[in-house]
Amino acid sequence: MAAFLEVQNLVKSFGTNTVVKGVNFAFEKGEFISLLGPSGCGKTTILRMIAGFERPTSGAIRVDGDEITHLKPNQRKLGMVFQAYALFPNLTVGDNIAFGLKIAGMPADQRRARVEEMLRLIGLPGFEKRFPYEMSGGQQQRVALARAIAPKPRLLLLDEPLSALDAKIRVSLREEIRAIQQDLGITTVFVTHDQEEAMSISDRIVVMNAGNLDQMGSPHEIYNRPSTRFVATFVGQLNTLPEASFGPNRAIRPELISLAPRPETDTTLTGTISDVGFLGSVVRLRVDVSGTPINIDTFNSHATTPPQRGDTVTLHLAAKDVLTLGA
Amino acid sequence: MKSQKFWAWLIFVLGAAYFIIPLAATFEFSLRMRRGEYSFDAYASVFADPYFASSFAYSVIVGLFTIVVGILVVVPAVYFVRLRMPWLRPFMEFVTLLPLVIPALVLVYGYIRLYGSSSFIPFTGSVLGTDILLTCAYVTLALPYMYRAVDNGMRTIDIGTLTEAAQIAGANQLQIIGQIILPNILVAILSGAFLTFAIVIGEFTIASLLNRPAFGPYLVGIGTNRAYEPAALAIISFIITWGAMGMINVLGRFAPRTSARTD
Ligand SMILES: Nc1ncnc2c1ncn2[C@@H]1O[C@H](COP(=O)(O)OP(=O)(O)OP(=O)(O)O)[C@@H](O)[C@H]1O
Ligand SMILES: [Mg+2]
Numbered sequence: 345m346a347a348f349l350e351v352q353n354l355v356k357s358f359g360t361n362t363v364v365k366g367v368n369f370a371f372e373k374g375e376f377i378s379l380l381g382p383s384g385c386g387k388t389t390i391l392r393m394i395a396g397f398e399r400p401t402s403g404a405i406r407v408d409g410d411e412i413t414h415l416k417p418n419q420r421k422l423g424m425v426f427q428a429y430a431l432f433p434n435l436t437v438g439d440n441i442a443f444g445l446k447i448a449g450m451p452a453d454q455r456r457a458r459v460e461e462m463l464r465l466i467g468l469p470g471f472e473k474r475f476p477y478e479m480s481g482g483q484q485q486r487v488a489l490a491r492a493i494a495p496k497p498r499l500l501l502l503d504e505p506l507s508a509l510d511a512k513i514r515v516s517l518r519e520e521i522r523a524i525q526q527d528l529g530i531t532t533v534f535v536t537h538d539q540e541e542a543m544s545i546s547d548r549i550v551v552m553n554a555g556n557l558d559q560m561g562s563p564h565e566i567y568n569r570p571s572t573r574f575v576a577t578f579v580g581q582l583n584t585l586p587e588a589s590f591g592p593n594r595a596i597r598p599e600l601i602s603l604a605p606r607p608e609t610d611t612t613l614t615g616t617i618s619d620v621g622f623l624g625s626v627v628r629l630r631v632d633v634s635g636t637p638i639n640i641d642t643f644n645s646h647a648t649t650p651p652q653r654g655d656t657v658t659l660h661l662a663a664k665d666v667l668t669l670g671a
Numbered sequence: 672m673k674s675q676k677f678w679a680w681l682i683f684v685l686g687a688a689y690f691i692i693p694l695a696a697t698f699e700f701s702l703r704m705r706r707g708e709y710s711f712d713a714y715a716s717v718f719a720d721p722y723f724a725s726s727f728a729y730s731v732i733v734g735l736f737t738i739v740v741g742i743l744v745v746v747p748a749v750y751f752v753r754l755r756m757p758w759l760r761p762f763m764e765f766v767t768l769l770p771l772v773i774p775a776l777v778l779v780y781g782y783i784r785l786y787g788s789s790s791f792i793p794f795t796g797s798v799l800g801t802d803i804l805l806t807c808a809y810v811t812l813a814l815p816y817m818y819r820a821v822d823n824g825m826r827t828i829d830i831g832t833l834t835e836a837a838q839i840a841g842a843n844q845l846q847i848i849g850q851i852i853l854p855n856i857l858v859a860i861l862s863g864a865f866l867t868f869a870i871v872i873g874e875f876t877i878a879s880l881l882n883r884p885a886f887g888p889y890l891v892g893i894g895t896n897r898a899y900e901p902a903a904l905a906i907i908s909f910i911i912t913w914g915a916m917g918m919i920n921v922l923g924r925f926a927p928r929t930s931a932r933t934d
Binding site for chain 1: 828829832833835836837838839840841842843846851854855
């Protein structure tokens with residue numbers, strides 16, 4: 345199957361500072377892709393090159409077989425949602441959503457119908473007469489989403505669209521974005537530095553590290569088979585195992601260690617509990633194994649009280665779950 | 672605390688008196704045309720003079736053209752400097768201050784030499800050419816005010832992100848400036864426009880040296896030939912100028928509120 349969005353050897357330098365160092369990826373139509381990485385790794389720069397706001401130093405970008413690397417942003421037929429909403433303050437919600445349609449020359453009655461359809465889609469029917477300043481941040485961002493998808497763009501680009509919102513809305517809106525994306529089957533590139541956010545809504549994740557693509561894969565692959573030390577430590581929690589008994593660069597996820605033996609476990613460690621963190625559904629124990637701190641996650645249970653500080657415990661794990669961290 | 676308040680009030684009253692007493696005296700004098708009683712005869716005489724209407728109309732028209740040309744020059748310039756060439760801003764600040772520093776007399780002598788009837792571009796050779804030259808001179812005079820008004824207006828909106836949002840939706844440069852940038856800084860532009868208008872209505876030097884029938888030279892002419900009418904005219908111009916300033920304030924209340932920003 346031919347790739348729908350293809351980025352080839354993409355390089356971007358600002359002066360002598362190379363911030364994107366030869367990135368390649370290809371995705372299929374309808375995929376939800378997250379660009380994930382720490383601050384300053386070049387995620388926004390890649391997105392802005394796809395949008396056409398930055399000119400690549402070298403490399404190519406293709407959408408649906410068309411080379412768009414050197415097109416102007418207004419010729420690319422893409423939709424974008426910005427971190428700061430960026431609704432047009434002088435236009436009503438309806439006119440904001442209709443902006444791209446009007447530019448494209450759609451007749452007024454069709455525009456009105458499309459705006460109504462979009463407002464229903466984002467759960468804000470009847471809001472077309474409002475102005476942006478009369479709405480909450482979450483509502484504004486949903487309008488920005490509607491404005492981006494109303495002209496049926498080939499790609500939807502989102503640059504940390506949720507980071508200005510508070511935690512509850514962030515979670516509900518990301519689920520809404522994912523639902524709308526799946527509904528419309530629109531190929532989406534989502535930039536975030538929040539690994540939980542990326543894991544929860546993506547089909548595939550591109551993990552970036554200092555301008556390089558470190559790993560690309562489904563959330564399941566990225567989490568369970570991280571290909572570099574950076575990916576393993578950046579995505580999810582990780583315990584480095586004591587070198588004396590496991591050798592160097594061995595690590596394991598907290599939820600793969602238990603206090604009781606399981607059918608697959610074949611290795612044990614003994615340690616003393618140094619801290620107990622009750623997180624609701626999960627109880628996180630910090631265990632001191634001859635000087636190496638190991639975190640383990642256990643499910644909360646009604647019947648049993650969690651272990652106490654100072655208790656000596658035996659940890660059970662399976663050798664196959666141990667990750668070897670490369671460079 | 673109390674004495675501080677006293678001094679504050681005293682300074683305020685002195686300052687107010689400095690402005691109000693001459694104004695009140697001028698107004699009082701303008702009412703004394705008829706011997707022994709107050710009347711509006713001076714005003715009637717002013718309004719009856721056909722040159723009053725014609726010179727005022729001329730200045731209003733030149734003022735309107737000045738505003739339009741000023742907007743067409745300043746808005747795109749400020750927009751592109753803010754967006755693409757922010758390092759040019761100190762230079763812009765400096766250039767737009769020059770008209771305040773260089774006397775209008777110097778400007779107009781320069782114009783006459785450059786565009787005189789014996790030059791390559793003889794603007795002053797025809798009436799229309801001179802009118803165009805006058806308008807250009809006024810655009811320059813109003814530049815410091817227009818530039819600052821527009822620059823302030825653009826500071827309150829995130830023109831970078833709004834431009835990108837419009838671009839990705841398919842808009843070209845002209846559509847972005849016309850449909851997004853202009854409407855969002857309309858109030859700022861209007862305040863620049865009223866300041867421009869106030870300057871053009873009262874300007875004397877350039878209009879007089881270019882020999883155009885503007886309101887400023889008319890005011891001065893009356894001032895040297897009549898007794899009571901100049902006082903009446905002073906009050907009328909004062910009302911026009913302050914009317915323009917008042918409009919800026921009124922319009923300021925209708926400033927479009929920008930959407931919440933996170934940065
Ligand atoms: N216009 C620019 N001029 C010079 N350097 C830039 C420019 N834009 C970005 N950079 C640099 O490029 C690097 C990558 O920036 P980018 O915005 O892509 O990071 P990011 O991954 O999106 O980070 P964040 O999560 O903080 O948004 C940074 O070091 C930044 O300083
Ligand atoms: Mg970024």
